[in-house]
Amino acid sequence: MAGSARPLTPWTIVVGLLVAGLGAVVAMFPLAAAATILAVFALVVPDYGAAIVIVLAWLACAAGFVVAIVAGVRGRAWSRILLAVMAVVAGVLSVLASQVPVGSIIVVVAVVLLWLVPSRWWFAARADHAARTKAGAALPPAAGGFDA
Numbered sequence: 001m002a003g004s005a006r007p008l009t010p011w012t013i014v015v016g017l018l019v020a021g022l023g024a025v026v027a028m029f030p031l032a033a034a035a036t037i038l039a040v041f042a043l044v045v046p047d048y049g050a051a052i053v054i055v056l057a058w059l060a061c062a063a064g065f066v067v068a069i070v071a072g073v074r075g076r077a078w079s080r081i082l083l084a085v086m087a088v089v090a091g092v093l094s095v096l097a098s099q100v101p102v103g104s105i106i107v108v109v110a111v112v113l114l115w116l117v118p119s120r121w122w123f124a125a126r127a128d129h130a131a132r133t134k135a136g137a138a139l140p141p142a143a144g145g146f147d148a
Contacts, residue, residue, distance in 0.1 A: 007125035016113030017072050020083055023110055024065035027090040027103025031058040034097040061090050065107075072114065075126030080114045083107060 035058050038051040064086040071079035084107075091104030113119065 006129055007122055010118035010122050012113045012116045012119045013072070013122055016110045016119065017069055019113065020065075020069055020072070020107055020110035023087070023103045023106030023108075024062075024069065024090075025103070026106055027087070027094065027101070028058065028062055028065070029103065030094045030097050030099035031061060031090070033099075057093055061086060061093065064089070075123060075130070077123040077127065080111055080123075083114070084111045087111065 031054065035051065035054040038054050041051075064082065068079045068082040068086055071082065087104045087107035090107070091101035094101040094104060
């Protein structure tokens with residue numbers, strides 16, 4: 001069946017997700033540096049609260065980026081929104097850590113690529129393909145014939 005084939009992935013999706021991964025790694029560096037510095041200083045001056053908050057923020061951002069990128073690979077349209085939110089959160093945390101939010105800017109470029117027309121069509125086609133596959137799996141198997 002021609003209608004049941006998975007849609008081909010446009011270059012905007014491939015490049016967008018690769019750029020999002022690169023941007024996520026770059027965005028996580030300032031937070032990792034801040035967490036490391038606070039963890040080292042927490043050994044000398046017991047201020048564990050700030051170190052724990054920074055480490056938890058880093059883990060939450062890393063998890064959010066991973067979830068968004070994996071969901072994007074799987075064709076989930078909400079992954080674009082999560083990537084945009086994660087870019088803003090990582091950017092704000094980078095600015096609070098006195099860093100330039102370069103990684104967040106890279107992720108925003110990726111989000112723009114994921115919202116271009118070929119990308120939107122691909123996400124819509126993937127959702128349609130998933131719905132058709134799910135509907136086809138719910139049908140009972142065809143009977144081989146009548147034994148009357």
